[in-house]
Amino acid sequence: MQISDKKVASIHYTLKNDKNETLDSSAGSEPLVYLQGFGNVVPGLENALAGKKAGDTFDVTVAPEEAYGPIQSELVQEVPRDAFDGVEEVSVGMRFEAQTASGPISVEVVAVEEDQVTVDGNHPLAGETLHFNIDVVEVREATEEELEHGHVHGPGCNH
Incomplete structure (x- = not known):
C-alpha cells in the first residue's frame, strides 16, 4: 500500500540542519505515526x-517555505520588562505564551535589557532548510475516527 491522503504512515526519521547537526530522530524509539493529507507533518x-x-x-531536503517558513521579522519584538509581571527573573531561552490579535503564540526570550525584553515568535526552525533521512515502516488505512479527528489515535490519545 502506498502513502496517500487518508492513509496512516509509520516512519523512522532523522532530521538534520545545514550544519549536519542532528536536530531530532526516532532512532531507538517508536516510529512517528501520522495521517497523510492532514498537515500532521511539514508540507515538504x-x-x-x-x-x-x-x-x-x-533522503529529502525541505526548504523553509515548505517547512516552518522563513523568519518573519515582525515576530521579533521588544516589550517592556513589566509585561512579565509575576516572573521574578526573565532570561534568554525562556518561553512564554503571548496574546496577539490573531490568538496566542509561543515566544522565546532572545535578549534581556534592564527595561526591555526582546521576544521571538518564530518557530525555532523557521528559516532552516531541513534534511530528513526517512525509512517507511508501515502504511495502513485510517479509521473513520482518525479521519474525523484529523490525526492518528494510539497510546496516549485522549479521545
Whole structure:
C-alpha cells in the first residue's frame, strides 16, 4: 500500500540542519505515526512521502517555505520588562505564551535589557532548510475516527 491522503504512515526519521547537526530522530524509539493529507507533518515532507510504501528509504531536503517558513521579522519584538509581571527573573531561552490579535503564540526570550525584553515568535526552525533521512515502516488505512479527528489515535490519545 502506498502513502496517500487518508492513509496512516509509520516512519523512522532523522532530521538534520545545514550544519549536519542532528536536530531530532526516532532512532531507538517508536516510529512517528501520522495521517497523510492532514498537515500532521511539514508540507515538504508530506509531499515527499506521497507514493512511498513500507520498506522505502530515502533522503529529502525541505526548504523553509515548505517547512516552518522563513523568519518573519515582525515576530521579533521588544516589550517592556513589566509585561512579565509575576516572573521574578526573565532570561534568554525562556518561553512564554503571548496574546496577539490573531490568538496566542509561543515566544522565546532572545535578549534581556534592564527595561526591555526582546521576544521571538518564530518557530525555532523557521528559516532552516531541513534534511530528513526517512525509512517507511508501515502504511495502513485510517479509521473513520482518525479521519474525523484529523490525526492518528494510539497510546496516549485522549479521545
